[in-house]
Amino acid sequence: MTLTPVLSRYWDEPESWTLDTYRRHGGYDGLAAALAMTPDEVIGTVKDSGLRGRGGAGFPTGTKWSFIPQDGPTPADQSVPHYLVVNADESEPGTCKDMPLLMATPHALVEGIVIAAYAIRSSHAFVYLRGEVVPVLRRLQAAVAEAYAAGYLGTDIQGSGFDLELVVHAGAGAYICGEETALLDSLEGRRGQPRLRPPFPAVAGLYASPTVVNNVESIASVPTVLARGTQWFRSMGNEKSPGFTLYSLSGHVTHPGQYEAPLGITLRELLEHAGGVRAGHTLKFWTPGGSSTPIFTAEHLDVPLDYEGVSAAGSMLGTKALQIFDETTCVVRAVRRWSEFYAHESCGKCTPCREGTYWLVQILARLENGTGSEGDLQKLLDVADSILGKSFCALGDGAASPIVSSIAHFRDEYVAHVEHGGCPFDPHLSTLMAGQLT
Template identity: 65%
Template sequence: MTVTEFTNPSLLAPVISNIWDVPQSWKLETYKQHGGYEGLSKAWHYGDGELTEVVKASGLRGRGGAGFPTGLKWSFLPPADGGPRYLVVNADESEPGTCKDIPALLANPHALIEGMAICLRAIGGHHGFVYLRGETVHVYRRLMAAVREAYEAGLIGKGLGPNGDYDIDITVHAGAGAYICGEETALLDSLEGRRGQPRLKPPFPAAKGYLARPTVVNNVETISSVPGIIKNGADWFAKMGTEKSKGHGLFSLSGHVKNPGQYEAPFGITLRELLDMAGGIREGHELKFWTPGGSSTAILGPEALDVPLGYEEVMEAGSMLATRALQIFDETTSVVRVVRAWTDFYQHESCGKCTPCREGTFWMRAVMHRLEAGKGLPTDIDMLYEIAGNIAGRSFCALGDASAVPIQSGINLFREEFEQGLTTPAWELFPYEKSALFSEVGVS
């Protein structure tokens, strides 16, 4: 395995976040001053299928969590039949700890718009949609303004390309805040005006997606990475990262770190290196556990500090890289309390379509509340582990799996702490004020 040498400053240079600190970074003029839309300008001169081959050669993988090869996903669309083909961008970022796409849209929306135009050109589509988390009204307004700028500048709209014969339209759609709509088929149902619930697959969206037409569904960061690839070449992108996890990505550090935030770096960087950039764990404390990809990924301990953050490497360590939402917890934190909060979230957000997820999350939540309160039953921990096992792999979509993973990994790593929940409340073992990041947080 070849891992990027992080002492090379040129390979640490940000790509998606390169203009975040520039005044009015969200403006079209600012974006163009820093090389924006040069990739789209080049894209018009590629032949049929060539853009998809460039993205394949780059090694870009989906940045939404699954890590599926992007170019391969685009190539799954059936041959053109004269009907419409769509691109849908998943911006329904809702998982606890995951917070990269919203800042990207707020600071540099034109990277997404340019990437969408290139993708639509690649797949022979003319209409793209951005399905945005509805609570982020400020992001919705900024993205709408950026789309309007692109229309007015003639970068999207009617009569595009060297021959003036290509049309590209982009629609920004605000969802209603349902986590389940982050699942691609539930998102498509919601976009079509129906209740957001996952569809049975196959058929997959590539064959029958939006309005039962061939559709590419990609994450914001995935599409925002495309302009750099087309502008600089597949080899430029592939030189960053690891053997199987190519390129750069946004790593979101939150929790007990001195400087939480977004850190853009090549794949293969380690948590130890990211913590150095973030100033380390807060003063006087030490790392207890962390998640590499948000609340739906297995908890890891300090022994995994030097695991290269690539898809395969993190999986070998027993977790998933997913959305690179690195939640950092020090020794003042109750694992039971954290897992209980995540379980509350998954139970609340379950769409209720399938029995394992609907019933399983309800019972896991009840047991977790007992353990947190120090009122657990002797059989609770084994029963909790068994319920989680009966959900994993048996639910209609990945939400069920997501709810089971933190419980099983939490028990595997910290069973003794769960056993303390049979007699002692978590708030006595780990007082709230000890783990609080702000002095305003009092005892409740």
């Protein structure tokens, strides 16, 4: 399967981030098409395209927009205001697609925001951006200023009578704020913690008003759908997972980076484009959607990387962060590092996650250091079971999933840590690597 650069087609151009470059490549044509339609027609077009959320859950974008209660044809006619919030708090370990997109083509997001806000009859939109990425923040703010000056934001956009104010908000650095309701609490000035649902954001979101929360890539994909049509978009991918998307390859791969391809491409095909696993080494395990998804092994190289294919194989497509690990990697050490991240980032609101992630780290530390017992493997599974599906939000699931899957695929390696009093990948125990682990 070949790559399909759409969002990334001119990332390598000088000053790709400017309004002039964006317009030279058809920028804001999608907005012109949208403003010639009614808001309901725009929602219908996005529905017909089959565009699914690119933030991890894969929920149909147009359907999500249609959940917003519509009281009148324009924002001024609504009994309560509607809000659009873009989740740019990209912080999943291994995930790096939204930040490069915003650095290279921020106007794709701005145009998508105007179209989405018009569709849901919103006059106020927000981008919640991870505060640590200051260069991205400045790049996006500059693009927003350009859009205001060119009449793509503000009052009477392009003579349509539609008004939109866009605010770029920098978060303070919390993984939990990637969860949409925690993001809304943070945006309102409160501590970022997930809300009890229902009510869902479409009914009572930002400031208790109907709100759509979408990922950066989801919104940035909308302009091309409007400009080129639903049939063009559906010509890529498959029936249930149509279109193109960004796959992030990192780790032990010859050429790490962003690879834009149709949904349904396999890791084997992506590795061919990326030069394969680094020279002299072989694939051991990998993540299909970031560290919060169950891991895959070399036997999963031909799993279609779409929502249905990955789910059928026992994992989740998530953010399409493909972290590649070769045979030199200790799976126990890798999983412990991920677990330390989740324990640190747990907001502490619910007991299963707050206590469970702490104990996962303690047990994994014993196992890696060689002071654990074989019974610790069952303890790990028991603690993971007490978290999985029982925590307040998906952070707990993300902490438990790589543990359960790594034990399923590499139980012998965990046992070797117990039997040999430490990590068999430690240089002092390197002789254990010669045939003693399967």
